[in-house]
Amino acid sequence: MSLSDLFGGDPVVSGQQVRIEPTQQRSTARLSGLLDAAAVVVDEVGFDRITTAMVAERAGASIGTVYRYYPDRVAVLQALRERAVLRFRQRVVEQLRSSGPENWWDAVDCAVTAFVDLYRSEPGFRIVHFADRERTPISGSEDLESGYFARQLAGVLAEEFGLHGGPELIFRLEVTVEMADSILSRAFHSDPNGDERFIAECRRVMRDYLVGYYGPVAASV
Amino acid sequence: MSLSDLFGGDPVVSGQQVRIEPTQQRSTARLSGLLDAAAVVVDEVGFDRITTAMVAERAGASIGTVYRYYPDRVAVLQALRERAVLRFRQRVVEQLRSSGPENWWDAVDCAVTAFVDLYRSEPGFRIVHFADRERTPISGSEDLESGYFARQLAGVLAEEFGLHGGPELIFRLEVTVEMADSILSRAFHSDPNGDERFIAECRRVMRDYLVGYYGPVAASV
DNA sequence: TGCTCACCGAGCGGAACTCGATCATAGAAG
DNA sequence: CTTCTATGATCGAGTTCCGCTCGGTGAGCA
Numbered sequence: 001m002s003l004s005d006l007f008g009g010d011p012v013v014s015g016q017q018v019r020i021e022p023t024q025q026r027s028t029a030r031l032s033g034l035l036d037a038a039a040v041v042v043d044e045v046g047f048d049r050i051t052t053a054m055v056a057e058r059a060g061a062s063i064g065t066v067y068r069y070y071p072d073r074v075a076v077l078q079a080l081r082e083r084a085v086l087r088f089r090q091r092v093v094e095q096l097r098s099s100g101p102e103n104w105w106d107a108v109d110c111a112v113t114a115f116v117d118l119y120r121s122e123p124g125f126r127i128v129h130f131a132d133r134e135r136t137p138i139s140g141s142e143d144l145e146s147g148y149f150a151r152q153l154a155g156v157l158a159e160e161f162g163l164h165g166g167p168e169l170i171f172r173l174e175v176t177v178e179m180a181d182s183i184l185s186r187a188f189h190s191d192p193n194g195d196e197r198f199i200a201e202c203r204r205v206m207r208d209y210l211v212g213y214y215g216p217v218a219a220s221v
Numbered sequence: 222m223s224l225s226d227l228f229g230g231d232p233v234v235s236g237q238q239v240r241i242e243p244t245q246q247r248s249t250a251r252l253s254g255l256l257d258a259a260a261v262v263v264d265e266v267g268f269d270r271i272t273t274a275m276v277a278e279r280a281g282a283s284i285g286t287v288y289r290y291y292p293d294r295v296a297v298l299q300a301l302r303e304r305a306v307l308r309f310r311q312r313v314v315e316q317l318r319s320s321g322p323e324n325w326w327d328a329v330d331c332a333v334t335a336f337v338d339l340y341r342s343e344p345g346f347r348i349v350h351f352a353d354r355e356r357t358p359i360s361g362s363e364d365l366e367s368g369y370f371a372r373q374l375a376g377v378l379a380e381e382f383g384l385h386g387g388p389e390l391i392f393r394l395e396v397t398v399e400m401a402d403s404i405l406s407r408a409f410h411s412d413p414n415g416d417e418r419f420i421a422e423c424r425r426v427m428r429d430y431l432v433g434y435y436g437p438v439a440a441s442v
Numbered sequence: 443t444g445c446t447c448a449c450c451g452a453g454c455g456g457a458a459c460t461c462g463a464t465c466a467t468a469g470a471a472g
Numbered sequence: 473c474t475t476c477t478a479t480g481a482t483c484g485a486g487t488t489c490c491g492c493t494c495g496g497t498g499a500g501c502a
Contacts, residue, residue: 024447024500048295052491062450067492074269146407175404175422182403183396186367201396208433209426245467245480272457283483288459 018069018079031069033059038080039124047077047127081127088118088128089149096156104161105207105217111153112180112203119188129185146181150174163214172213176206239290239300252290254280259301260345268298268348302348309339309349310370317377325382326428326438332374333401333424340409350406367402371395384435393434397427 018031037059041050052073056063070076091114101107118125150173157173158165180202187198211217243249258280262271273294277284291297312335322328339346371394378394379386401423408419432438 020447026500027448030448051489063492064450064494065448068448071492073491171418171422174407175419175426178403178407179400179426182399186395186399197392198396201392205396205400205430208429212429241480243481247467248481251481273459274457284458285460285483286481289481292459294458 019071020068030059030061030065034061034066034069034076035080035083036123038076039122039127042077042080042124042127050077052076077127080124084118084122084125084128087122088114089152091118101161103217104157104163104214105210107156107161108153108176108206108210109203112184112199112206115180115184116187116194116199119184119194126185126188129181146177147174150177153177168213172210176209179209180206240292241289243290251280251282251286255282255287255290255297256301256304257344259297260343260348263298263301263345263348271298273297298348301345305339305343305346305349306370308343309335310373312339322382324438325378325384325435326431328377328382329374329397329427329431330424333405333420333427336401336405337408337415337420340405340415347406347409350402367398368395371398374398389434393431397430400430401427 034055038050038055041054041058045054050073052066053063055076056066059065066076070079092111095110095114096107099106099110101110147170151170154163154165154169154173157163158169163169183198183202183205184194187195187202207217239252243252255276259271259276262275262279266275271294273287274284276297277287280286287297291300313332316331316335317328320327320331322331368391372391375384375386375391375394378384379390384390404419404423404426405415408416408423428438
């Protein structure tokens with residue numbers, strides 16, 4: 001099981017999201033263009049105020065085009081979120097590859113770095129929190145929930161760094177993900193560049209929490 | 222500075238929220254009735270699907286009455302959230318009074334208990350997370366942010382249990398609040414009664430985090 | 443030269459929100 | 473204790489705006 005298998009993956013999610021899978025080239029550009037526009041608009045006016053007309057206009061498309069690809073307004077937001085989550089996972093893989101972690105903490109740290117980087121650079125990235133809390137009965141695919149990422153990460157930590165896997169590890173990673181998500185969000189709440197104090201504290205909290213269960217970082221290589 | 226001064230307080234928040242402060246008796250009943258209705262409807266259909274017409278009908282009021290008090294749809298949700306936060310603070314005070322904490326951890330634990338209890342019993346309480354993440358430019362009052370509660374709690378812990386106060390304590394409590402909020406929300410994500418495993422882990426995380434800075438619980442009495 | 447995919451945007455239905463008419467209440471006046 | 477009345481409170485039809493549809497038009501592929 002390689003890293004790319006774990007995190008990269010294909011956009012499995014699109015199954016329920018997009019009405020019509022684009023066949024021609026220009027349409028795929030439209031599709032991403034719509035999401036780009038949505039990302040910018042979300043940053044400007046927020047979740048509640050965003051309208052499909054705004055997205056269409058910003059993307060240089062007509063309102064009908066939006067609905068050709070997405071069944072409704074929230075589907076656009078969900079697709080944007082899916083793309084953000086996907087990019088996050090891809091970024092984690094890049095980060096792992098480029099930094100070459102020597103122990104499990106380095107690997108976890110890569111995820112934090114990826115998250116912070118994307119929060120800073122990717123428009124609309126804060127959407128990753130949207131609909132987290134919302135009750136989503138038919139949420140289509142399940143690889144958007146924090147549990148999915150926790151499971152994937154558990155696989156890496158167990159196989160690559162010898163952490164004892166199983167449901168315990170998954171559970172603790174899910175707790176870790178929730179903590180990190182909230183503290184990092186807080187870091188960006190008022191500071192668009194991310195309050196370093198919260199970011200640093202987030203790393204510390206995660207590390208201490210996991211060390212409590214899996215021992216010092218050095219010993220687990 | 223008494224506990225009730227710290228947490229009880231008056232609904233300072235209403236200043237920007239309500240269009241017209243009710244003067245007659247029946248109107249205050251209407252106001253809370255509207256929020257009661259909104260709470261139930263939120264639990265039933267979620268944030269996105271809730272309509273002002275639903276709230277009005279459930280409250281036995283006309284649509285015009287809703288807009289007499291609230292400028293728009295989201296204002297109703299915000300007001301509901303304000304009330305939930307207020308009730309949480311009041312519940313914390315009750316909890317502190319009835320349980321008589323002997324050390325700082327007992328006091329913190331009271332807050333967790335209050336939160337969990339309300340999540341279980343109070344309709345629409347999960348709204349406390351709504352608009353947390355949302356950019357709220359003119360969010361009216363600031364005693365809804367986690368920082369406010371952290372400051373209040375810091376006051377109690379410093380004065381009552383001798384913890385060293387100041388910005389450090391406030392910062393750590395804010396981190397603690399964010400962590401607890403996210404983990405507890407996760408506990409109620411799929412289990413309406415709250416997954417005890419996450420709740421217990423939340424307590425452990427908070428305790429370990431604070432103990433790391435302020436020493437063992439017993440020693441700090 | 444068709445044939446299908448992609449796109450457009452006027453139009454429809456419904457939800458958010460307004461506003462003048464109507465009812466209820468508090469408190470003054472007798 | 474009863475009017476009386478000013479004003480708060482309520483109502484709900486109507487207006488505006490937004491989510492979404494659908495038939496018609498243009499662009500790419502064979």
